[in-house]
Amino acid sequence: MNYFFHIGRYFWMLGKVFARPEKHKMYIRQLFREIEGLGINSVGIVVIISLFTGGIMTIQFAYNLMNPIFPTYLIGLGTRDVLILEFSSTILALILAGKIGSNITSEIGSMKVTEQIDSLEIMGVNSISYLILPKIVAVVFVFPFLVVLSIFFGLVGGLIVGPFVGVVSLTEYIDGIRYLFVPYYVTFSLIKSLFFGFLVSSVPAYFGYFVQGGALEVGKASTRAVVNTNILILLFDLILTRLLLT
């Protein structure tokens, strides 16, 4: 019953989010602020995680393909496909749900408990739309770029680590990442990123907006937001994979 209440209220919130903005100029200004705060500021962590994961994946593929019947270039191919199909969209979304999601919940939640949201409402501002719409648009817009960046740096990670530890030569690794490339995999990954971007921004915003109490509740709401966003990301990953890859 409680679960249905949250689903209903989440969709009610989305209805308010996409209401006509009071002043477009203010929303656009807010949008650029969010693109910088939520998107550009996430580039560093995306690059670091992708570099390391690409390197680790290359070593693990090499370890699992030790049998001489497997050509070594499969290490590059495997790293590439895992990065494109799953890591750079889904796993990255799970990681960013922690970073961006908790940021959104705590920001909106703090505004709620310090009456800043009441203040907006009394001024006649649609606080849900003003606070949440720019965040959703910013994250949905930025997510595909982060996914492409993650794929690139993941492959670079493998390129550096593979030859460095001696599990694959530079030429074979590059041959591998060029071998049997399916462009649709990238499209699939980008489609997923749009859905995940929406979840990573809207679900934590919901938990932040409806928080009640004080600082302790804001912390709890952040945790709940990240957990629920992660579950929804995995659920949608399953659905989208079934729908788009069969």
Next chain:
Amino acid sequence: MIEVKNVTKLFDGKPAISDISMQFREGQTNLIIGRSGSGKTVLLKCILGLHEADRGEILYDGRSFTRMRQKDRKEIRKEVGMVFQGGALFDSLTVEQNVRFPLDMFTLMGAREKAARVDFCLDHVNLTGAHRLFPSEISGGMQKRVAIARAIALNPRYLFCDEPNSGLDPETATLIDDLIQMLTREFGMTTIINTHDMNSVIQIGESILFIHKGEKCWEGTRHNILTSGNEVLDDFIFANKLYAQMRKEKNGSH
């Protein structure tokens, strides 16, 4: 003028406020007083539309707020300024941006006009030179003054203050009270202040509504509050030892 007619608000079927009626006149400071949990914040939130009254009516200069559509309520809200207990300034904006926010959102003013209005509002609350500071960089008293400056930015007809001097030292609290009264008179606003601070009551209480256990218990002014003869009100006022002493001395002198 804001008129409250027989307003009742229920929470889980139990009345938080019951059958309250009152007229809050323009150009004067109207106070709602009462103990913590007496229902004064609920009444204020009903007047502001943050809570929906279950019974009764609220009128803003004859316009029924309770029967209005949300769209029309928004128009009334543009005539409202609000000072929250904690200031409720936007953390991510500077003092100047906070005061300019309603102007950015609801007016078509040019940059120069807005800057002039921001300066005007900040001058009125005796706050100059703090334009570029963030709320976290200024004191509680200054935050309250910025909140007042933001509340008057759009030249409101109605000003609401929820415990405006809580958490402030007595001197700053007096300054804030004087400031609110001065602005109320200067701009002819209908001001409603929610407080349980007796100093404010004696200093600026031109019209006072006393609520006890969710019901209207007494109505009057600062001139007759100390001699009301209302037992519940007396218990509230003379819980303060200073006022109790004053009463004792006064009674002794007669």
